[in-house]
Amino acid sequence: MTGGAPDEFGLIAELFAPLAAGFPGALGLADDAAFIAAEPGFDTVATMDSMVAGVHFLPDDPPDLIARKLIRVNLSDLAAKGAEPRFLMLSAAFPRDVGQDWLRAFGAGLAEDVRTFGIHLIGGDTVSTPGPLTLTLTALGRVKAGRGLKRSGAKAGDTVWVSGSIGDGALGLKAIRGLLTGISAAYGEFLSGRYRLPHPRVSLGPRLLDLAHGAMDVSDGLVQDLGHLCRASGLAARIEAARIPLSPAAAAALELDQSLLASVLTGGDDYELLFTASAEAAETLADLSSQLGVALTGIGRVEPGDTGKVTVIGADGREIPVVQGGWRHFGGGSQSGE
Amino acid sequence: MTGGAPDEFGLIAELFAPLAAGFPGALGLADDAAFIAAEPGFDTVATMDSMVAGVHFLPDDPPDLIARKLIRVNLSDLAAKGAEPRFLMLSAAFPRDVGQDWLRAFGAGLAEDVRTFGIHLIGGDTVSTPGPLTLTLTALGRVKAGRGLKRSGAKAGDTVWVSGSIGDGALGLKAIRGLLTGISAAYGEFLSGRYRLPHPRVSLGPRLLDLAHGAMDVSDGLVQDLGHLCRASGLAARIEAARIPLSPAAAAALELDQSLLASVLTGGDDYELLFTASAEAAETLADLSSQLGVALTGIGRVEPGDTGKVTVIGADGREIPVVQGGWRHFGGGSQSGE
Structure with a gap:
């Protein structure tokens, strides 16, 4: 005290x-509360x-x-x-x-x-x-009003999409800790920058209202978060490792050490958008991607199956075993650093 | 990590x-955000x-x-x-x-x-x-909409009102620490209970919309908080110590040790409402008090003067010197335990 x-x-x-x-309405931060007027229609x-x-x-x-x-x-x-x-x-x-x-x-x-x-x-x-x-x-x-995206909206047959590149945050944390050797200094700085300063997809999100079925951001790790989305939607998913979009820096790191794929798949701190959309949306999404200058990549498919199960298929067509984090949340957000 | x-x-x-x-709209706390529909008029x-x-x-x-x-x-x-x-x-x-x-x-x-x-x-x-x-x-x-009460609404000539009783929280903390001797065990428990479990004036607050000019809750201490209210309103205030409403337990403690008045005036953790209203509102406030079963007590007056200055007058008509906390906040709330 x-x-x-x-x-x-x-x-x-x-x-x-x-x-x-x-x-x-913030009252100059000099009061105990703020007032926000209602906006009908929102x-x-x-x-x-x-x-x-x-x-x-x-x-x-x-x-x-x-x-x-x-x-x-x-x-x-x-x-x-x-x-x-x-x-x-x-x-x-x-x-x-x-x-x-x-x-x-x-x-x-x-x-x-x-x-x-x-x-x-x-x-x-x-x-x-x-x-x-x-x-x-x-x-x-x-x-x-009533149009907000949820984890629970995915439909069987939907394509699984991600924005930007995946794995940079997790690899960036390794770089900061000195655990990522062999890549160029510039790549190391790119990755650690991605860990320290995410770029939330604020322009992309609102443009997905008419397109995405289920959506969330990737903060805990691609596989875990896709598992959350599938669980909320009562479905499973199958994604292909080779289609997961990597930055040049992450690709260089993986070329030197294939085992880093585990960090890409489950490492978290990506703050990219993960969403599902019907196959028909692909063309519109490609247009949106070039309009916004944000990569959008289809990495797999939502399907019926064990609720919440995410299967990752390797380049050789065989399943890659992934240790998938359990559901440890209330109300989202990550409760641990990685 | x-x-x-x-x-x-x-x-x-x-x-x-x-x-x-x-x-x-809480989505079962299983998503990353909640949706709240706009309520026009609020x-x-x-x-x-x-x-x-x-x-x-x-x-x-x-x-x-x-x-x-x-x-x-x-x-x-x-x-x-x-x-x-x-x-x-x-x-x-x-x-x-x-x-x-x-x-x-x-x-x-x-x-x-x-x-x-x-x-x-x-x-x-x-x-x-x-x-x-x-x-x-x-x-x-x-x-x-547009009717919420603020600290900044007080007008010169307003009466200063407080709900309930003041000082119980601060004396309760003393009781918990074993620093309050001589009062009955029942009184000690009452006071420590007031420290541990405030009773926010949720019924009273909305009823003050037509009556109060400036308003806030007492969390940092009566004198400090009245100072905040006056500062936000560009005014000063003068209150009478003898009119500050005390619980029987607090009154008993003060009878044994007059120096505890300092804790009552500045101790905080009251979570009572402090507001100002024109003299004409007194009768309506008396009715409201009996209707809700919540004591409402006029303890002084808002007046022109050194902005934010609160003068406390003792029973002998002389000013009681009070060490008044400075403005240490952003956005309200207390930043320390007492």
């Missing part, structure tokens, strides 16, 4: 207030994710990137629902020795992404902790 | 899912508060009471806005040694208050932490 750190809390108030300036989409230093990010990661990753992880969940991001609420439990420089860098990261994504900080809380830095973000978005 | 605790996370999913069963009111073990509650407090206090602290913020509570999102960072019994008791506390207040858990996150139990709740309520 100890007091806070008044100077730091004053600085935080100073750093955060401008992030609310564009939205009057549903609010609400998501919440926490990150703990030493669990979800490295304690000495650059503070601006920690802030931006926190935002982006949540925006990725909104994108997977087909929602546009609108508002953030941030609760931060800061260790007592958090420094002013650290806070300024953290605030700058928040500011950058608030600007990048055209969103507003509308509230939150700041507390002291004797433990590690613990950050919780609630993100609110909006989607046309 | 360590994994979670699968068994515990499975149990949590089991315990939490029923709390979402009454609201289809604003959504959003608030967020964190509590850290050892900072905001005692680590060995009963888990059901920790859960209920977390909910109630947030509902108190909604009540202060005149809002009805509707939805909760909970993010919990659990230490790895959290036991199944502890989790069951915690879940039972959540369930009890979800039922009591007629609200739904619609999402959140569960993570592991090497640090202390850290809980963050986002509460969403609704209020008639």
Whole structure:
């Protein structure tokens, strides 16, 4: 039962207030709550994710990137629902020795992404902790009423699609830890950058409303998350390892060490969109891909079968055994660093 | 970077899912986000508060009471806005040694208050932490569009009102720590109960929409919070110590030790409503008080003066010097245990 750190809390108030300036309902972050007017014709989409230093990010990661990753992880969940991001609420439990420089860098990261994504900080809380830095973000978005995408919408026969490239986040964490040798420095930096700063598919998500059946983002690992989607939809899936889109950096790493395929399949931290759509949607999706400049790749198919089971087929046509994480969630988000 | 605790996370999913069963938009807590339909004519009111073990509650407090206090602290913020509570999102960072019994008791506390207040858990996150139990709740309520109460609405000449009794929470914490001697065991239990389980004024808040000018809840201490309200309103206030409503238990404690008045004035954890209203509202407020069975007491007046300054007048007519906390917040909530 100890007091806070008044100077730091004053600085935080100073750093955060401008992030609310564009939205009057935030009351300048100087009240205990925010007011958001109803928008007829839209549903609010609400998501919440926490990150703990030493669990979800490295304690000495650059503070601006920690802030931006926190935002982006949540925006990725909104994108997977087909929602546009609108508002953030941030609760931060800061260790007592958090420094002013650290806070300024953290605030700058928040500011950058608030600007990048055209969103507003509308509230939150700041507390002291004797433990590690613990950050919780609630993100609110909006989607046309009744049209939001869900995990549970997949249909038998649907093609399984992923955006961007898969495996970079997991390989990036290995690179940061010095466990990825042999690839070029540039590739190593690309991969670690993908771990530290995801690029949530905020433009793509809302464009999938008429196309995708089941959808979610890949945060826990492709196979686990496809398993979640299948389980929610009462179906199974079969994907082909050779069709999983890899970045040049990831491809180079796998060429040197085939066993890294396990990290690609189950490693997580991709923050790409995973969705299913009927075969007829393929052409429209190809158009959308070139329009947005976001790769969209069909990697397999949803089918009847053991609910939630994901079968991965190798280049030789044989099944690749994958240890598939169990369902360890409530309300989504990842509860562990990898 | 360590994994979670699968068994515990499975149990949590089991315990939490029923709390979402009454609201289809929660998607059974089995997706990454919740959908909330717009309600034309209403604003959504959003608030967020964190509590850290050892900072905001005692680590060995009963888990059901920790859960209920977390909910109630947030509902108190909604009540202060005149809002009805509707939805909760909970993010919990659990230490790895959290036991199944502890989790069951915690879940039972959540369930009890979800039922009591007629609200739904619609999402959140569960993570592991090497640090202390850290809980963050986002509460969403609704209020008639454009009518929500704010700190900033106070007008010069308004009467300052408080609900219930003030000081019980702070004295309760002293009682729990064995620092309050001489009062009866029953009084000690009453006070510690008030610390451990606040009673947010959820019925009163929405009834103040036509009556109150400025409003907030008392969480950091009467004088500090009245200072916040005055600062937001560009005014000062003068209150009379003798008019501050005390419970019989608090009155007994003060009779034995007059110095405890400082705790009453600045101790916090009251979760009563503090609001200002024109003198003409007094009669209506008296009626409302008897209708709801909630004491409402005028304790002073808002007036022009040093912005944010609160003057406390003693029974002898002289000013009581009070060390008034500075503004250490962003977005409300308390950042320290007392």
